[in-house]
Amino acid sequence: MMMLSIFHWLSIALALATIYHYFRQNLILMKKRKRLPPGPKGLPILGNLHLLGKNPHKDLAKLAKKHGPIMHMRFGYVPAVIASSPEITEKFLKTNDQVFANRPYHEGAWYVSYEQRSITFGQYGLYWRNMRKLCILQLLSGHKTGSFQLMREEEVGLLVKSIKKAASDGSAVDLSDEISSLGANMSCLMIFGKKYMDKDFDDRGFRDVIQEVMHLGAIPNLGDFFPFLGVFDLQGLTRRFKALAKVFDTFLEKIIDEHLQLREEKKTKDFVDIMMGFIHSGASEFEFDPRHVKAILLDMLLASMDTSVTAVEWAISDLLRHPEAMKKLQKELEEKIGLDRIVEESDLEGLEYLDMVIKESMRLHPVAPLLLPHESTEDCEVDGFSIKKKSRIIINIYAIGRDPKVWADPESFIPERFKGSNIDIRGKDFRLIPFGSGRRSCPGLQLGLTVVRFVLAQLVHCFNWELADNIQPSDLDMTEVFGLVTSRAKHLRVVPTYRLHG
Ligand code: HEM
Numbered sequence: 001m002m003m004l005s006i007f008h009w010l011s012i013a014l015a016l017a018t019i020y021h022y023f024r025q026n027l028i029l030m031k032k033r034k035r036l037p038p039g040p041k042g043l044p045i046l047g048n049l050h051l052l053g054k055n056p057h058k059d060l061a062k063l064a065k066k067h068g069p070i071m072h073m074r075f076g077y078v079p080a081v082i083a084s085s086p087e088i089t090e091k092f093l094k095t096n097d098q099v100f101a102n103r104p105y106h107e108g109a110w111y112v113s114y115e116q117r118s119i120t121f122g123q124y125g126l127y128w129r130n131m132r133k134l135c136i137l138q139l140l141s142g143h144k145t146g147s148f149q150l151m152r153e154e155e156v157g158l159l160v161k162s163i164k165k166a167a168s169d170g171s172a173v174d175l176s177d178e179i180s181s182l183g184a185n186m187s188c189l190m191i192f193g194k195k196y197m198d199k200d201f202d203d204r205g206f207r208d209v210i211q212e213v214m215h216l217g218a219i220p221n222l223g224d225f226f227p228f229l230g231v232f233d234l235q236g237l238t239r240r241f242k243a244l245a246k247v248f249d250t251f252l253e254k255i256i257d258e259h260l261q262l263r264e265e266k267k268t269k270d271f272v273d274i275m276m277g278f279i280h281s282g283a284s285e286f287e288f289d290p291r292h293v294k295a296i297l298l299d300m301l302l303a304s305m306d307t308s309v310t311a312v313e314w315a316i317s318d319l320l321r322h323p324e325a326m327k328k329l330q331k332e333l334e335e336k337i338g339l340d341r342i343v344e345e346s347d348l349e350g351l352e353y354l355d356m357v358i359k360e361s362m363r364l365h366p367v368a369p370l371l372l373p374h375e376s377t378e379d380c381e382v383d384g385f386s387i388k389k390k391s392r393i394i395i396n397i398y399a400i401g402r403d404p405k406v407w408a409d410p411e412s413f414i415p416e417r418f419k420g421s422n423i424d425i426r427g428k429d430f431r432l433i434p435f436g437s438g439r440r441s442c443p444g445l446q447l448g449l450t451v452v453r454f455v456l457a458q459l460v461h462c463f464n465w466e467l468a469d470n471i472q473p474s475d476l477d478m479t480e481v482f483g484l485v486t487s488r489a490k491h492l493r494v495v496p497t498y499r500l501h502g
Helices: 006-034 056-067 086-095 107-112 126-140 142-147 149-169 175-192 206-216 227-232 237-262 271-277 290-305 307-321 323-337 352-364 397-401 445-462
Strands: 070-075 078-083 380-382 385-387 392-395 463-467 493-498
Touching: 056 070, 056 078, 056 397, 078 086, 086 380, 086 392, 086 397, 107 237, 126 142, 126 271, 126 290, 142 445, 149 175, 149 445, 149 493, 175 206, 175 271, 175 290, 175 307, 175 445, 206 237, 206 290, 237 271, 237 290, 271 290, 290 307, 307 323, 307 352, 307 445, 307 463, 323 352, 323 445, 352 445, 445 463
Parallel strands: 078 392
Antiparallel strands: 070 078, 380 385, 463 493
8 A cells, every 4th residue: 555645644634624614614604594583483384374363563562572673484485574673673674775675566455556556565676766756756745745735724724613613512523534534635635636525436435445455455365475375365355455446446537537628728737637747758767658647646545545644543542541741732832823823834843742742652553563564685684694585574663662672661652751852753763663764665754744743733722622422531442453554443532622712
């Protein structure tokens, strides 16, 4: 046998050490790459779907207490990651914003968004970006929002008049119904240029139909999680969405026809006219056809009609449960405006307590407790964990709003906690993001906040309120109905007394 020299032994040792090092490194890397966030054990096939009940935001908040602020779950074949702390949320919506800016496919949304032609349900990309820009420019910018101030003041004035009438009879009003009609009227005037009555739309009226969309849109659709089940439509969701889409389409066709007929006579163009002007105009980077117009009109209606008034409904409910906070807000309004006239939008600046009440109410009752679902467009690492491409990302702002590590005494309504604090609700501070944050955040924030501040200020300034049917403030039922917009389960019935002079 040939003797090996020291040199040969050293070469072999070096080669073995290199191979060992190479495999060890790769093993570490693979382990690291595959490390999923912690989460509850799933059932075969079903995954964790069985853990979601009627209030998924509450179910997920409970699970996060056990498994942590970044949690991995599986809904059928779809991996999901749930963020439940400000720090983790920031990593999704700021640090890696672009990777998580897509929306997952949703069978129902497909029908009410004209096959994902809306902004809300549109895929992240050029089309979505252009449409979003267009809507901000033509409807939602500060300038455009300001141009509807007079309309809002008139509509809120009509609401006050109607409640004042009930007050003079000493009768109870269904405040939920009243402000819901206000929401419908303001949205129709802004988007379609005129008011439509409930019966112009559907026998059931606007709120019922729109709340059905919001409710159905939030129900986990088995077809989305088990694609092979889609065709069977076991829950009947697709059938119901198709029926809803038909109601909307008939209504939108009517609006477009009306606009076509009046085109020549009109001096000023409304949003519908502007959108219709893009059809086959070559002005945009893609071929704009009537489906795009209808998708955007419906998107704006769905996104604006119920959101702001639901936030007002929650804030008034919180104030009714806390009469001392209601008095404090009335005092602030009285000092600024007096009791001889109603509030105008120009009075809203510098109403510190009003803003504190709104922040506190949005912390406890975010209108969209899980925002809208996001989806990852590529594999990514967050907080050392691997997140697969096409994972569903759920941001639980309800859990963040009630986390004792983030807020002292989180279950209590204490607007004063915001005194002197720089916590803002416009998406910069991840402790409080009722409008989301980053690329997919709400483009209607300015409009939404203006409506919430104005309507709430007006109602609190004009009236004293008592709960109808001898209900005590602390007994007011605050049960929620979870949906894309999460509203009160029970209508708010109250007895108003007019408190202004004249
Ligand atoms: C108090 C009122 C409102 C609240 C609390 C609110 C909240 C939200 C939230 C949480 C999202 C999802 C953010 C995300 O997925 O990360 C959103 C998206 C959206 N909101 Fe609002 N919103 C309000 C009013 C409005 C209004 C008045 C409009 C006007 C039309 C509007 C238009 C939209 C649109 C188009 C989207 C989809 C954005 C996208 O996917 O790019 N919202 N909103």
